[in-house]
Amino acid sequence: MRILVTGATGFIGRTLVLRALRDERVTEVIVPVRSPDKLREQLARESATGTRKLRVIKAAAPAWELGDIGPVDRVVHCAGVLFGRTREEYFRVNVDGTLDLLRQLSGSPRTIVLSSQSAGGPTPAGHHVKTLEHPDRPLSWYGESKLHMERAVREAGHRGIFFLRAPMVLGPGDQATLPLFRMVRGKIWTKPGRELKHFSWVSSDDLADAIDAWFERGSDDLPVAHVTSPGTITDADLMLTAGKVSGKKGALLPVPQMLLKPVAFASKFIPAIGEKVPSLTADRAREIWPNRWVIDPDPFHAATGWRGQATLEDTLARTLAWFRREGLV
Numbered sequence: 001m002r003i004l005v006t007g008a009t010g011f012i013g014r015t016l017v018l019r020a021l022r023d024e025r026v027t028e029v030i031v032p033v034r035s036p037d038k039l040r041e042q043l044a045r046e047s048a049t050g051t052r053k054l055r056v057i058k059a060a061a062p063a064w065e066l067g068d069i070g071p072v073d074r075v076v077h078c079a080g081v082l083f084g085r086t087r088e089e090y091f092r093v094n095v096d097g098t099l100d101l102l103r104q105l106s107g108s109p110r111t112i113v114l115s116s117q118s119a120g121g122p123t124p125a126g127h128h129v130k131t132l133e134h135p136d137r138p139l140s141w142y143g144e145s146k147l148h149m150e151r152a153v154r155e156a157g158h159r160g161i162f163f164l165r166a167p168m169v170l171g172p173g174d175q176a177t178l179p180l181f182r183m184v185r186g187k188i189w190t191k192p193g194r195e196l197k198h199f200s201w202v203s204s205d206d207l208a209d210a211i212d213a214w215f216e217r218g219s220d221d222l223p224v225a226h227v228t229s230p231g232t233i234t235d236a237d238l239m240l241t242a243g244k245v246s247g248k249k250g251a252l253l254p255v256p257q258m259l260l261k262p263v264a265f266a267s268k269f270i271p272a273i274g275e276k277v278p279s280l281t282a283d284r285a286r287e288i289w290p291n292r293w294v295i296d297p298d299p300f301h302a303a304t305g306w307r308g309q310a311t312l313e314d315t316l317a318r319t320l321a322w323f324r325r326e327g328l329v
């Protein structure tokens with residue numbers, strides 16, 4: 001089996017590539033990346049085995065230029081902009097880049113495109129979970145670009161494509177949780193707002209299993225779905241569990257959300273701030289304000305029989321072990 005994975009130098013793409021290299025069913029892993037050197041260095045640090053199956057192509061969205069790669073059996077498109085500076089940047093890579101990639105693949109291979117819960121927006125007021133039937137109401141340019149991408153691909157008439165709307169993904173290699181582990185080393189742990197925020201989440205291992213499940217058992221009857229690990233977590237759970245696995249204790253300090261707004265705004269114009277807290281751009285900060293980002297994984301379960309298994313504590317413990325190995329905490 002020949003598979004193609006984009007975004008292999010990122011958190012999720014790297015997780016999938018490491019698995020594919022170990023998977024005896026896979027004969028070739030084709031990875032178009034912006035920086036082959038970055039990929040090789042990452043794989044060496046992970047002591048990756050099976051790299052003889054790897055075919056690295058230097059390419060980038062929005063004009064991929066894959067060359068003649070021949071027919072592939074499976075594609076997972078992970079490359080994307082998560083924290084851009086302009087709306088145009090999100091749309092150029094997430095929308096135009098996806099359309100261009102799909103145009104270049106011959107023979108309509110079965111393809112999973114990583115979309116996001118952000119495409120649908122938060123759980124609607126008065127509801128426990130956001131289902132696929134609720135109207136999509138993205139709050140950020142990021143979410144808009146993911147929703148637009150889904151629609152544009154459908155309009156272009158591509159077949160055999162599944163849009164996987166993931167919630168917050170946690171696991172080893174996720175740089176986005178580094179500030180959390182650094183914070184819990186101190187005594188005061190700040191969280192936005194007094195009220196608890198409730199989230200769905202998925203571990204990177206569960207996500208990789210869900211991707212496998214769709215390739216094995218998914219059909220075109222379900223072109224888009226949410227996947228989650230078990231349970232809903234709160235922002236306080238995230239901090240307390242990060243503290244627990246780090247062997248640290250601290251006091252949760254709610255920070256008025258209004259205080260975050262100027263920081264988020266400044267990060268757009270003062271690159272030094274933005275580089276330090278890339279997740280706090282004014283655009284993505286809009287996603288901090290709602291208190292409920294809980295989604296419904298049941299349609300995916302009904303279609304594939306797959307359910308997440310991971311626990312938050314185990315996932316964060318393995319994430320911390322990865323940061324320690326990398327010398328980051």
Ligand SMILES: NC(=O)c1ccc[n+]([C@@H]2O[C@H](COP(=O)([O-])OP(=O)(O)OC[C@H]3O[C@@H](n4cnc5c(N)ncnc54)[C@H](OP(=O)(O)O)[C@@H]3O)[C@@H](O)[C@H]2O)c1
Binds near residue numbers: 012093168
């Ligand atoms: N992480 C989450 O919690 C989460 C949740 C829901 C959905 N998702 C979706 O899952 C996918 C992967 O996310 P991630 O967390 O792995 O993100 P990530 O760690 O930021 O990785 C993004 C990847 O995309 C590549 N990329 C960015 N711009 C590119 C371009 N112009 N051309 C080619 N490659 C480009 C990056 O390459 P470089 O290394 O060269 O920068 C990197 O390999 C994204 O589509 C994201 O929207 C993620």
